[in-house]
Amino acid sequence: MDIEFIRSYYPMYVTAAKMTLGIAFFGIILSLIIGLVCSMIKKMNIPVLKTIVNIYIELSRNTPLLIQLFFLYFGLPKMGIVLSSRTCATLGLAFLGGSYMSEAFRTGIDNVASIQTESALSLGFTRWQVFVHIIMPQAIATSIPVLCANIIFLIKETSVFSAVALADLMYVAKDLIGIHYKTDEALFMLVISYLIILLPISLIFGWLERRMRYAGFGNTSTVPGN
Amino acid sequence: MQDSGIQVLFQGTNFLRLWEGLWVSLKIALISMLLSMILGIILGMIMTSKSKIIRFICRVYLEIVRILPQLVLLFIVYFGAAKHLGMNLSGEISAVMVFTFWGTAEMGDLVRSALISIPAHQYESGYGLGMTKLQIYRYIIIPQTIRRLLPSLINLLTRMIKTTSLIVLIGVVEVVKVGKQIIDASRYSNPTAALWVYGTIFVMYFLICYPFSKISSYLEKKIKD
Amino acid sequence: MSEEILKVESLVKSYEKDQKVLHNISFSLQRGEVVVIVGPSGCGKSTFLRCLNLLEPIDSGNILFKGHPINIKDKNVHETRQQIGMVFQSYELFPNKTILGNLELAPLKVQKRGKQEVEEEALKLLERVNLTEKRDVYPRQLSGGQKQRVAIIRALIMHPEILLLDEITAALDPEMVREVLQVVLQLAKDGMTMVIVTHEMEFARAVADQVVFIDQGGIVEEAEPKDFFEKPKTERAKQFLDTFHYETV
Numbered sequence: 001m002d003i004e005f006i007r008s009y010y011p012m013y014v015t016a017a018k019m020t021l022g023i024a025f026f027g028i029i030l031s032l033i034i035g036l037v038c039s040m041i042k043k044m045n046i047p048v049l050k051t052i053v054n055i056y057i058e059l060s061r062n063t064p065l066l067i068q069l070f071f072l073y074f075g076l077p078k079m080g081i082v083l084s085s086r087t088c089a090t091l092g093l094a095f096l097g098g099s100y101m102s103e104a105f106r107t108g109i110d111n112v113a114s115i116q117t118e119s120a121l122s123l124g125f126t127r128w129q130v131f132v133h134i135i136m137p138q139a140i141a142t143s144i145p146v147l148c149a150n151i152i153f154l155i156k157e158t159s160v161f162s163a164v165a166l167a168d169l170m171y172v173a174k175d176l177i178g179i180h181y182k183t184d185e186a187l188f189m190l191v192i193s194y195l196i197i198l199l200p201i202s203l204i205f206g207w208l209e210r211r212m213r214y215a216g217f218g219n220t221s222t223v224p225g226n
Numbered sequence: 227m228q229d230s231g232i233q234v235l236f237q238g239t240n241f242l243r244l245w246e247g248l249w250v251s252l253k254i255a256l257i258s259m260l261l262s263m264i265l266g267i268i269l270g271m272i273m274t275s276k277s278k279i280i281r282f283i284c285r286v287y288l289e290i291v292r293i294l295p296q297l298v299l300l301f302i303v304y305f306g307a308a309k310h311l312g313m314n315l316s317g318e319i320s321a322v323m324v325f326t327f328w329g330t331a332e333m334g335d336l337v338r339s340a341l342i343s344i345p346a347h348q349y350e351s352g353y354g355l356g357m358t359k360l361q362i363y364r365y366i367i368i369p370q371t372i373r374r375l376l377p378s379l380i381n382l383l384t385r386m387i388k389t390t391s392l393i394v395l396i397g398v399v400e401v402v403k404v405g406k407q408i409i410d411a412s413r414y415s416n417p418t419a420a421l422w423v424y425g426t427i428f429v430m431y432f433l434i435c436y437p438f439s440k441i442s443s444y445l446e447k448k449i450k451d
Numbered sequence: 452m453s454e455e456i457l458k459v460e461s462l463v464k465s466y467e468k469d470q471k472v473l474h475n476i477s478f479s480l481q482r483g484e485v486v487v488i489v490g491p492s493g494c495g496k497s498t499f500l501r502c503l504n505l506l507e508p509i510d511s512g513n514i515l516f517k518g519h520p521i522n523i524k525d526k527n528v529h530e531t532r533q534q535i536g537m538v539f540q541s542y543e544l545f546p547n548k549t550i551l552g553n554l555e556l557a558p559l560k561v562q563k564r565g566k567q568e569v570e571e572e573a574l575k576l577l578e579r580v581n582l583t584e585k586r587d588v589y590p591r592q593l594s595g596g597q598k599q600r601v602a603i604i605r606a607l608i609m610h611p612e613i614l615l616l617d618e619i620t621a622a623l624d625p626e627m628v629r630e631v632l633q634v635v636l637q638l639a640k641d642g643m644t645m646v647i648v649t650h651e652m653e654f655a656r657a658v659a660d661q662v663v664f665i666d667q668g669g670i671v672e673e674a675e676p677k678d679f680f681e682k683p684k685t686e687r688a689k690q691f692l693d694t695f696h697y698e699t700v
Contacts, residue, residue, distance in 0.1 A: 062384070062435035063428055064391035070402065071424040074409075078421035118506055119543035119602075123557040123609060124533030133560060137547040159295040160392065170297055170395075183309040187302050191294065198293045 005185045009176060013193050016169045020158045021197065023086055023166075027093030028154055032147070034094060035101025042102075043109050043131070053102070060099040066160045068092045073164040085164045092164075093154055100150045108143035109135055144212050148205035155198060169193050234412050234419040235426060243408070244423075247401035248430055251390035254318060258325030259383050265326065266333020273338040284334070291331040297392050299324045304396045317398035325386055336378050340371045374449060380442040384435050391431070401427055454517075456482045456612060456644055457503070462512035464495075464502060472498050474669045476512070480613070485645045487659035487676075489652070491691060495668040496648045500615050503646065504537045517612070533561060536611035540618045542598040544590040544605070550577070551586040554605050562609065569608070576604040580634055596627025603634055614638070616647045632658075652695055656680050664688050 038053045060068075072088040083091070112135050120130040162171035169190055176186035235241050273284045291299075304320040307313065315323075344367055352362035394402040405423040412419040457480035464473040472495045480486060488496050501507040503514065505523045514521050521531050544553050554573040558564045577583045580600040590598055599619055606614060616635065620628040632654050639645065639658050649655055655662060655676065662679040664672040664687075672679065672688045683689045 058436060058439075059432060062388075062439055063431045064388040066391040066394075067402070067424065067428050067431055071421075071428055075421040075424040078418035115539060115541060115543055116545070118501075119537075119539055120545075120557075121506065121529070122504055122532055122535075122537040122539075123606070124529050124561045125557065126529045129560055133556060134545055138545075141547065156295040159297040160395075163395065170301065173301060177305050183305050187306055190298055190301065194294055194298060202293065 001188065002182060002185050005180070005182050006189060009185075010189055012172045012176075013169060013189050016167055016172045017193050017197060019166065020161060020168045021155075023089045023161065024093065024155050024158050027090045027158075028097060028151055030090065030094035031097025031101050031150075031154065034098030035103075035105050038098065038102035039105035039109060040131070042106060043135075057099040057102060060096055061103075065092055065096050065157050066163055068095060069160065069164050085161075085166045088164045089158075089161045089166060093157065096157065097150065097154045100153070101147065104143045104146035104150060105139060107146065108139035108141075111142050112138045141212055145205075145209045148208065152198060152202060152205070155201070232422050234408065234416040234422055237412070237415075240408050241426075243404050244401055244426060244430065247399065247404035248427075248434070250318070250398065250400045251393065252387065252434070254321045254325065254393065255383065255386040255390050258322050258329055259379075259386055261322070261326040262329025262333050262382075263379070265330040267337050269330055269334030270337025270341060273334055274341055288331050288335060291328050296324065296328060296389050297395065299327065300392060300396050317393055317396040320396060321390070321393045321398065325389070329382060329386065332382055333379075336375055337371065340374050341367065343374075344370060377442045377446040377449065380438050380445070384438045384442070387435055387438075388431065401430065454482050456480055456517055457646075458513075458515040459503070460513040460515070462499075462502065462514065463510045464498065464507065465510055472668050473502070473509075474667075476665075476668075476670055478663070478670070480644065480646065482612075482644050483642045484660045485639045485643075485647065485658055486661045486663055487655040488646065488648045488663045488665055489650070489655060489691070490665040490671075491694075494666050496665050497617050499665065500537070500617050500646065500648055503613075504535050504615055505532060506537075529561070533609055534612045535615065536606035536609055536613070537615040537617065538599070538602050538606050538619050540621050542590075542595070542602040542622075544598055544601060546590055549587050549589055550582070550593070550601055553590070553601060554608055557605070558608055572608055573604075576608055577601075579637075580604055594627060595623045596630045599623065599627075599631045600634055603631070603638075607638075612644060614643055614645045616645060616649070618648050618650065620649070620651060652680070652692075664691065666691070 038057065041049045041053050069088055069092045072083060072092055073085065076083065116134055116138070117130050120134045121127075125133070158168065159170050161168040162174070173186045173190040177183050180186075269284070272280060275281065300320060303324050304315060304317060307315045307320065348366055348370075349362055352366050357365070390400070391402065394400055405427055409419045409423050416422075457478075459476055459478040462473055462476040462478075463471070465471040476499060488499065490496050498507060502509050505514075505521060505525075505528050508523045516531060516535070522528075525531065544550075545556065548556060551570070551573055554576065555566075555569050558569040558572075559566065574583065574586065577586055580603070582597060582600060585593060585597065585601075590601075593601070603616075603619070619635075620631055623631065628651065632651065635645070635647070635654075636658055647655070647658065659676045662674055662676050663670055664679065664683075664685075666687050672683065672685045674684070678684075679688070680692065683692055
């Protein structure tokens with residue numbers, strides 16, 4: 001293993017990682033917002049919007065991100081819509097992520113017992129107030145494990161960004177292999193990069209999950225004596 | 227609306243070639259899935275071992291698969307093998323190796339948790355009736371396990387099919403590559419071909435994956451009842 | 452004497468497939484009165500209560516609250532529900548809020564009352580049920596009896612005109628039943644108008660002004676507790692009361 005090579009070229013990986021994470025950050029935030037809105041639309045059963053949301057979810061979950069990106073980056077310009085690489089990557093990630101986040105929120109929402117809703121209604125809350133104060137806090141707390149898993153999934157998906165002309169980690173690695181033939185070093189740094197990015201996140205999420213489980217969010221038990 | 231665009235799909239054997247390209251991907255996914263199922267069941271049973279060392283190794287294996295993006299694994303095998311094993315692995319073989327590596331890990335984890343979730347007294351009542359361990363596995367445990375795992379299996383297959391889109395990046399001639407060839411060839415006759423070709427590929431993946439995910443959720447509901 | 456606060460006229464309710472749950476129920480409640488509803492399981496008692504609270508739609512008939520008809524389809528249905536409080540068998544405290552949070556949420560957000568006033572009242576109510584030290588604790592750390600007492604005062608802090616109690620002790624261990632029913636007895640003494648569904652016959656006898664016996668979706672007998680428990684008029688009421696007696700072996 002050529003240590004000198006690694007020392008000279010690792011900055012390229014750092015730059016690529018920063019760029020990828022920057023795009024991923026916005027893409028993930030966007031996907032969370034999309035997911036929240038979609039799950040609300042589904043829960044509130046709004047007629048036309050609900051169908052649109054369902055179609056969106058099926059389309060986004062049953063097609064690969066790479067294809068979505070190719071369509072955005074190479075296809076749309078033919079219709080006159082030209083988006084930058086970064087925009088395509090962000091939108092693609094948000095499009096894909098939104099449906100996964102939506103399903104996570106929806107499961108969380110469904111798991112809030114309907115009798116919680118009724119007890120809130122009995123106190124005089126309007127349906128909207130019940131949703132905001134009673135259902136959503138419980139739903140979000142329950143969804144956190146899945147949301148975290150989705151975030152890790154989305155960060156892994158960013159590995160295809162080089163397909164839309166972004167100099168991401170895969171591009172740097174391929175470049176170094178092609179030009180300098182330093183396959184081992186290039187791949188080694190590639191693996192380390194992803195480990196550095198994902199291991200800490202994975203550990204933090206694990207900690208978060210354990211904390212939420214300890215907090216015992218969930219439906220109040222109706223077992224006698226509890 | 228560009229009226230010349232969609233023609234590209236009807237020219238020559240374009241449409242057929244796209245499906246042939248997708249078939250290359252599907253073959254890889256199906257072969258990998260099959261291998262993963264066999265190896266995964268074995269791995270799952272190994273993972274219930276009492277040896278701490280074995281369990282640790284398995285955990286490391288699973289974490290590697292969980293953390294590293296599939297594309298990174300593809301690069302490692304495709305470029306790394308060429309250097310170290312001296313052979314030039316084709317993109318297809320690399321893909322099958324990586325997908326099987328991935329699929330076995332997921333399958334193993336699924337099988338392990340399924341085996342654990344079967345209550346001890348299922349085994350015990352089998353023993354009580356005088357059955358051997360092998361018989362218990364064959365008649366009681368495995369049938370229950372397969373039924374429970376079916377939705378997850380189909381889910382894994384669907385994800386594998388979607389992930390095969392990555393193999394274009396290691397040089398495999400599959401649907402996207404064919405698509406690019408068509409776009410290139412139609413540069414003068416059909417300038418808007420890209421829109422239609424990628425749109426079609428999008429729909430093709432959808433047509434394959436959507437039925438699978440519907441079957442998976444249908445089975446999930448059936449099992450819940 | 453006192454005003455008629457709730458009047459039900461010929462209420463009919465069925466679930467799908469013509470399964471009639473409530474047949475032609477007519478019922479009148481005076482302010483300050485405590486009515487206890489008893490009857491075999493599945494006869495529609497809880498459904499009746501949920502109809503009164505506008506949680507269930509009715510097929511036909513009228514519900515009049517303070518002289519005005521109310522319906523689940525009303526635009527201001529949530530305002531009506533503020534005035535008719537309900538406590539559920541499964542307490543249904545909000546797990547994501549502390550006890551104090553549970554008590555304050557509705558008065559603050561629904562009635563838009565001032566924070567200080569609401570907090571003062573919440574603490575006073577907690578003291579009434581001996582749970583002051585639990586104010587900052589989460590529901591999951593409380594026993595069933597404690598949770599139910601909180602559920603009752605959570606309904607009370609909204610200053611309802613009527614309180615509906617749906618088998619509130621059915622999920623509790625026997626030792627906790629008493630502490631909850633003591634709270635209800637005190638409320639009755641303080642003049643709270645209540646409709647109570649319960650299986651606790653001794654309690655019913657002690658607290659009720661009127662006992663209503665419902666069987667198979669209809670009111671079979673209505674009487675004062677003394678008459679109902681000692682001299683039931685109808686055969687079905689007699690049979691029902693017998694189920695609580697055992698012959699020595």
